[in-house]
Amino acid sequence: MLERLAKSKEELNILAEHYRTCQNVAAIERLAKEHAIPKEDTDAFIAGKSCCLLKVPLMGQSGSVTEKLTEEMLLLQDSGYATVLGTYLLDLARKDPVMKDVILQPHKTLRHCLEYVHEKAYETALEKAKKEGKTGVGQNAGIVIGSTEVFAWGIDYYLLDDRKDMEKKAQEEKDTIKKAWKRAESIRTVSAKSKDSDTKKDVSEEAKVAAKPAAQKKEEPEQLSLFNLGA
Numbered sequence: 001m002l003e004r005l006a007k008s009k010e011e012l013n014i015l016a017e018h019y020r021t022c023q024n025v026a027a028i029e030r031l032a033k034e035h036a037i038p039k040e041d042t043d044a045f046i047a048g049k050s051c052c053l054l055k056v057p058l059m060g061q062s063g064s065v066t067e068k069l070t071e072e073m074l075l076l077q078d079s080g081y082a083t084v085l086g087t088y089l090l091d092l093a094r095k096d097p098v099m100k101d102v103i104l105q106p107h108k109t110l111r112h113c114l115e116y117v118h119e120k121a122y123e124t125a126l127e128k129a130k131k132e133g134k135t136g137v138g139q140n141a142g143i144v145i146g147s148t149e150v151f152a153w154g155i156d157y158y159l160l161d162d163r164k165d166m167e168k169k170a171q172e173e174k175d176t177i178k179k180a181w182k183r184a185e186s187i188r189t190v191s192a193k194s195k196d197s198d199t200k201k202d203v204s205e206e207a208k209v210a211a212k213p214a215a216q217k218k219e220e221p222e223q224l225s226l227f228n229l230g231a
Contacts (some may be wrong), residue, residue, distance in 0.1 A: 016045065016053035028053065033181045036174035054200040065093045065100050072110035084147075086115070087156050088108050092155070116157040121145055 011127040012035065025046055031043040037054055046051040071102040089110075093100040102108065124145065129136060 012054050013052045019044065020048075021074060029181075033178065036177045038177055039180055039184055048107070062105060063104075065103050066090060068104060068168045069093075076114075082110060082114060082131065085113065087150055089113075089154060089158070099158065105158075107162075110160055113154055116160075117150055117153045120153045120156075121150075 016028055016031055019025075019031070024227040028046055029039075029042060032039070032053060035054060041050065041055075042053065045053045069090045073083050089099070089103060092161070095101050116189050128137065
């Protein structure tokens with residue numbers, strides 16, 4: 001099978017493009033299911049809204065810390081918050097070999113770093129609200145946090161040993177995607193069976209309707225013969 005030859009993300013996308021050119025939707029969906037690609041991404045690719053079935057980073061796992069952080073800042077498309085934090089981390093990595101090594105870890109990303117910082121900021125806001133006698137943080141509530149504290153949280157994220165947790169989370173996401181595919185296929189099968197059943201029912205009804213005139217025509221000569229005999 002062609003799927004066995006697709007070992008890298010690039011090769012997988014080439015294979016998916018081949019299937020799309022051949023209009024082989026079933027093969028694309030099978031490929032997406034095997035590699036735990038979300039159905040919405042798959043549908044977008046089939047519809048031609050996406051150029052790739054599986055998103056490929058601009059660079060691989062290898063590369064310099066400058067390439068990695070610069071790429072991640074570009075992908076986040078945030079000229080403010082992400083760029084400020086990313087630039088700070090990049091400058092720090094150039095001076096500190098330890099920071100360089102932890103930033104280059106494949107499972108560590110600037111996006112996850114920002115999420116970690118947001119969580120810490122929320123925890124800080126929640127603690128402040130509790131001290132003020134409030135039960136929680138309001139929807140439009142804000143809190144002033146200095147850049148020193150934000151940068152410290154960013155460093156904490158990269159120094160945090162969470163590789164196993166991230167791998168577990170990634171596996172759970174894959175399992176969720178596979179379950180979603182199974183549900184979609186189950187719904188599709190039930191819908192197809194229901195449609196087939198309705199079609200057979202319609203054909204059966206048409207056959208009954210077509211049979212009635214024939215039966216009536218058969219009875220008419222008998223009625224006429226009886227009438228003639230009575231005369």
